[in-house]
Each structure stands twice: as structure tokens, then as C-alpha cells.
Amino acid sequence: MTASVRMQFEKHLGQLNEDVLQLGSQARQAVARAVEVLIAGDVEAARQVIVDDEAINRRRFEIERECYALLVTEQPMAGDMRVIVAALIVVTDLERIADHGKKIAKICLRMMQDLRPIPFGDIPRLSQMALAMMDRALRAYATRDLVEADAVCKADDQVDALYKQTFNVVLSRMLEDPRMIGPGTQLIQVAHELERVADRATNIGERVIYSVTGELAELNV
């Protein structure tokens, strides 16, 4: 016997969630590798991160199309509608997260032209915190866990604090030594990209909360 129409829909929703999570792990990977290659100064690997972003962009559109197809064929209501709309918004955030990784890879290429050693300071720690938030956001998405989703949003304050601290440290270095202005500006840019990754992780947390409860709230305040 063929599966019921409703069961088919459940299957498609399951597939959609898997696809979103897979895109999530690709985006996470992009950011993690970008920071790694930045610190290692690996120009080839940085170029690869930039090239790989294309695949992420394509995948995002594929998932978007999947969502549109479900919207028109199933005309979903209530919780089903919320899951699909949340997926649409989450894939946009994930694609942007990957873009932040790509930007860090591009900064890496620019910084490699400067042969002096660069003091990365808290950049690795900032990256760890942002990636940990992403992991949490994706876990919350996978399990529709409201507690986890809320925790992602709360963790953002720590990332913001560390970003400000990094900014101030780099700024004072640039004041002390004008030769640091070039690389310092790049470092602030990297820190900013990572801070944005964390913001987008909270967006994902917000969408998990929406998909479960229907509540729309800005949690990243």
C-alpha cells in the first residue's frame, strides 16, 4: 500500500529539517575553517573556503524551493506552516553565516600580504564562542528544544562583551603603534564577522521558539 498523503508530507517535513541541518553544518564548517586558515596563514585553504561558499549558496536556494513547493502543494496551517516558514528564514541566516566565513577567508588573503606576525589575541576564543552558539542553535533546531533555543539567545551577551573587549584591545594597540593600524583594522573586521555569526545563531534560536510556540520575539537585545 502507498503511504498516505499526510505521511508523505511528514516525510517531506523530515527531509526539510535534515536539509536545513546539513546546510547548518556546512555553514558552521565554513566559519570554523576560515578562522583556522586565518590563524595558520594558509592562503590555499582560504581560497578553498571562498570557492566552497558557492555550493552553500546553491544548496540554500534548493532548500528554499523545497519550502515553496511544500507551501503551494500542502497549504500548511498552524505548526506545519510555522516549521516551513521558520526553515525559510533559518536557511537565509545559515547562508549569511557562511558568508561571514567567506569574508574572514578574504581578510586572511589580505592579511597574508603583510609579513609581520599578527597578534590574534581573543579572536580564537571569540570564534569558539560563536561556533558553540551555532552548535546550540542547530541542536535546538534539530530537537525543537525551547530551553536550548533560549540559552543560545542568552549566550549572545558574552559574545558581544568579548567583541567589545577585542575591539578596545586592538584599538589601543593601533594607538600605541601606527604600524598596527593595517592589520588591526582587519582584526576588528574579523571580530565583527564573528560577532555577526553569533547574532545569526540567536536568530535561529528565535525561529525555533517561533516554530514551536508561534511566539515572535526579538531575543537578541
Next chain:
Amino acid sequence: MGNITVEHLNFYYGSKQALSDVSIEIPEQQITALIGPSGCGKSTFLRCLNRMNDTIKGTRIEGRILLDGQDIYASGANVVDLRRRVGMVFQRPNLFPQSVFDNVAFGPRVLGMYRNGDLADAVEASLRGADLWDEVKDKLRQDALSFSLGQQQRLCIARVIAVKPQVILMDEPCSALDPITTLKIEDLMRELAHDYTIVIVTHNMQQAARVSDITAMMMLADAPVDAPVDASVDAPAGHLKTGTIIEVGETKRIFTRPTDQRTEDYVTGRYG
């Protein structure tokens, strides 16, 4: 005008209770949709609102239904006047085998509402109100049954508004119509809601979502323990299920974030 308040309504077909403890405020000049699975009592409830069930032997109600504060089941209530104030449109058009004009003029004639010249004006106004005038103005003497189903359904609506009602009840008015004709009726419903209170029973969730302001979700549920149960009913008490409203709210909310899990299951197609 056309505000309906239903308070703790119980309804019985003989010894079988069909509705239990239904309470709802149906606001004037808005569209209230009743949704829910087949057999949950939507049509029965709708027919309570203009005492159509009175025509079925052995039915009775408990509780109150107020139309603009007046109990429509009060002793001495004028049922003929009630049915003029609360008109009804059915699943399939139920026109008389008469001309377009005579169908629309039927109610006003019976009620002696107009003199002849005024009657023609009233018929035109009703046909315009049902968005049908341009299509039938040269065919007023033609047999009403020779028109398309969609036109016939709008003619039924014209016939209802000819007697100047306050409330229009619609029992699945589009279920026999194609999507384009359905949209026409839906447009008409939105127009009519400026002047009338509309209550619609529909199985089409998208339709309820599109046209209504308020949605009430009905379902068969266990009768409340303190509900009066007729001793002659054979079913064991625990298995007795009667229709009731389980959730009511702004339509947008009901279809995006219902609070009752049963509503969620029904609108997402998981029920049953």
C-alpha cells in the same frame, strides 16, 4: 445589529444529545466560521441560530441564544420574524421553480413588505447586493433553475437579503461550486459583512482562513460530567460524545497558532 450570544447551549435529537455546553459570542457585521470534522454538530448548531431545528420532531434545547439581547427561544418569540432576521443559505441552491424575479420577491411578498413599484426596486437592490444584477437584469422572467450553480447560489443570497435580515447563516455555501465561482461567493461574503452578520460552516480550511474574522473549532468531545444525560441513552457514560466548541478566536491566530492541540491536529490534517 445582528449580535448573537450563545450561552451554555445543549441540543438534543430526541434522547441523543448532539451539542453540549456551546457558548460563543458572534459579533455583528463580521464573518464567523465554524470548522470541525463531519458529524461534530456544526450544521446542527447553525440551525439552532434561526430555530430551523424546530421543524424536526423531538428536538429540544437547553441554554440560551440571544439575538441583540433577545432570547430567540423565549416563549412567545416570533419564529417567522426570527427567520426573516436570520436568513440561511444552503449547500446546494434551493430555488423555487419560478422566475428570477419571483424567487427574490417571494419573501417580501409573503411578508407584505412593499407595494408593487417598490417591490421591483427592492428586487433590483437585492440582486445588486448579491452581485448578480448585471448578469440577470435582462432575464428577470427567466426560470431561476436555468442559471449556473454559482448564479443560483448568489440568487439564493439575493433572496435572503431581500427580506432585510441581520444575520446570514451559510451551510457550506461553496461546496458544490468550482474554485472561480467559490471566489465570487467569498468576495460577496466580504461585501455582505459590511451590512450583515455572517456565520458560515465550511469544510474548506483555506476558505475559513481567507474569508472569516473569527473561527470557532467544533469537535465531538466527552460530555462534561455534570451535563444532563438522558437515562434512556444506551451508550455507556464514558463513551458519550457530543459536539462542542473547543476553541474560538481571531481567524489569523487559529490558523497560525491555535492553543488547543485538537485544533492544531485538525487544521494540520492530523485528526482522525
